Amino acid sequence: MSPPRYTDYGELPGRLVIVExxxxxxxxxxxxxxxxxxxxxxxxxxxxxxxxxxxxxxxTKMGKDQHLLSPMTFSLIHAADFADRLDRTILPPLRAGAxxxxxxYIFTAFGRDVARGVDPEYVRRVYRFAVKPSAAVYFRVPLxxxxxxxxxxxxxxxxxxAGMDLGLSDDPYESFKLFQGRILEQYEKMVPxxxxxxxxxxxxxxxxxxxxxxxxSPLLSGCLRRPVMPYARLTQExxxxxHYLSGRSEFDAGR
Ligand SMILES: Nc1ncnc2c1ncn2[C@@H]1O[C@H](COP(=O)(O)OP(=O)(O)O)[C@@H](O)[C@H]1O
Ligand SMILES: [Mg+2]
Numbered sequence: 001m002s003p004p005r006y007t008d009y010g011e012l013p014g015r016l017v018i019v020e021x022x023x024x025x026x027x028x029x030x031x032x033x034x035x036x037x038x039x040x041x042x043x044x045x046x047x048x049x050x051x052x053x054x055x056x057x058x059x060t061k062m063g064k065d066q067h068l069l070s071p072m073t074f075s076l077i078h079a080a081d082f083a084d085r086l087d088r089t090i091l092p093p094l095r096a097g098a099x100x101x102x103x104x105y106i107f108t109a110f111g112r113d114v115a116r117g118v119d120p121e122y123v124r125r126v127y128r129f130a131v132k133p134s135a136a137v138y139f140r141v142p143l144x145x146x147x148x149x150x151x152x153x154x155x156x157x158x159x160x161x162a163g164m165d166l167g168l169s170d171d172p173y174e175s176f177k178l179f180q181g182r183i184l185e186q187y188e189k190m191v192p193x194x195x196x197x198x199x200x201x202x203x204x205x206x207x208x209x210x211x212x213x214x215x216x217s218p219l220l221s222g223c224l225r226r227p228v229m230p231y232a233r234l235t236q237e238x239x240x241x242x243h244y245l246s247g248r249s250e251f252d253a254g255r
Contacts, residue, residue, distance in 0.1 A: 003124075003125070003128075004128065005124060005128065005130075005132075005194070006128065006130055006131060006132040007128060007129050007130065007131065009091060009094075009131055012091075012094040012095060012131065013094075013095070013096075013097035013222070013223075013224075014093055014094035014095070014096065014097045014098045014099060014100060014223060014224065015094075015099050015100070015134040015135075015216075015219045015220070015223055016090065016094060016100045016102070016131060016132075016133045016134050016135075017034070017099065017100070017101050017102075017133065017134060017135045017137070017216055017219070018101075018102045018104070018105035018107075018133045018135070018136050018137070019031050019101075019102070019103060019104070019105075019137050019138075019139065020104060020105060020107045020108060020111075020136065020137065020138045020139070020187065020196065021138055021139030021140070021141065021187065021201060022111075022141065022143070022146050022180050022183055022184050022187065023146060023150050023180060024141065024145075024146035024147065024148075024149040024150035025139035025140070025141040025146055025201045026139050026141070026149075026201050026205070026208065027103055027104070027139055028103055029205060030137075030139070030199075030205070030208055030209060030212055031047075031101055031103050033205075033209045033212075034101065034209065034212050034213065034216065035047060035101055036238075036240055037209075037213060038099055038101075038216070038220070039226070039234065039238060039240070041220065042225050042226055042228070043098070043099055043220055043223050043224065043225055043226065044093070044096075044097075044098040044099065044223070044224045044225070044226050045098065045099045045100075045101055046089065046090075046093040046098050046099070046100045046101070047100075047101050047102070047103070048085050048089040048090055048100065048101075048102045048103075049102065049103040049104065050078075050081075050082075050102075050103060050104035050105075050108055051078060051081055052081070052085065053080075053081040053082075053084040053085050053088075055080070055081070055084040056077055056080050056081050056084070059077065060077050060078075060081065063077065064158070064159065064160050067159055067165065069160065069165070071113065071116035071117050071118050071165075072118065074112075074113070074116065074160065074165075075109065075113040075116070075118050075123060075126070076126070078109055078112075078113075079109065079126050079127060082106070082109070082127070082130070083129060086129065086130065086131065090102065090131065091131065094131065096224055097222075097223055097224035098223065098224045099219075099220065099223050099224075105130070105133060105136065106127040106130045107136070107138075107187070107190050107194065107196070109123060109126075109127060110123055110124065110127075110186060110190060111183040111186040111187055111190070112183060114186050115163070115166075115179060115182035115183045115185075115186060116163075116165070116166060117166075134219050135197060135215055135216060135219060136194065136195070136196050136197060137196070137197050137198075137199055137212065137215065138187060138190075138191060138196035138197065138198050138199070139199050139201035139208075140187075140191075140198050140199065140200060140201055141201035141202060142202070143177070143180060143181050143184055145201075145202055146180065146201075147176075147177060147180070151173065151176075154173075157172045157173065157176050159172075161176070162175045162176040162179065163175050163176060163178065163179025163180075163182075166178075166179060197215060199211055199212070
């Protein structure tokens with residue numbers, strides 16, 4: 001029998017929806033749209049993203065800037081980051097009954113760390129403190145398509161982002177491609193292992209969003225609802241107004 005992959009935190013009335021996929025697969029685009037939709041449906045949505053805990057931020061930055069991280073310290077520092085976010089930004093809203101959306105989850109660690117040579121079973125055991133997602137979506141995209149989306153304009157690639165620590169190539173772009181290819185292989189293995197819900201990430205953005213909403217919609221009933229408030233205040237509170245509304249007058253009108 002395979003070992004347990006998650007920890008049971010008891011009664012969690014909220015719902016956890018996570019997105020995964022290689023860089024450029026469209027995760028952030030889809031999650032942003034989903035979050036706006038969930039809020040528009042009157043529910044509380046909380047958001048947490050990979051590698052964003054203030055607890056280990058300065059150490060992570062120093063380790064990355066100075067190229068000090070080995071595959072194992074890289075893995076453990078991200079696990080610490082995730083552990084802190086789980087405690088402070090994921091579990092509390094789940095306990096309160098809210099919807100929690102996370103941009104990347106434990107599968108990102110499994111993909112990247114294993115691509116760096118960390119033992120797959122080891123890294124799965126490290127992250128066993130994670131809570132099981134209500135829905136785990138994997139955006140499947142061919143490597144070339146993701147690279148085209150990400151590398152147009154030749155952005156600067158950071159050392160670890162490009163997987164330069166693996167010594168696959170001296171050229172950051174070449175290294176990035178090889179590294180992302182390895183991660184993609186890991187994701188494909190995780191689809192059956194963890195029952196990830198696959199979305200074809202080459203489809204138009206609107207079609208993918210339709211599939212996301214169809215998947216998430218049945219999970220929402222019973223989740224914590226927001227107090228009813230004017231649309232303009234709601235969008236402002238969530239920092240959403242700037243994306244769609246340009247003129248102040250239009251914005252002020254709803255107040
Ligand atoms: N379905 C799609 N078709 C074409 N381009 C897309 C699609 N989804 C997202 N993009 C574009 O690809 C780039 C990467 O998308 P993003 O959501 O940031 O991906 P990720 O968060 O997975 O790295 C962005 O420029 C985005 O506008
Ligand atoms: Mg993103």
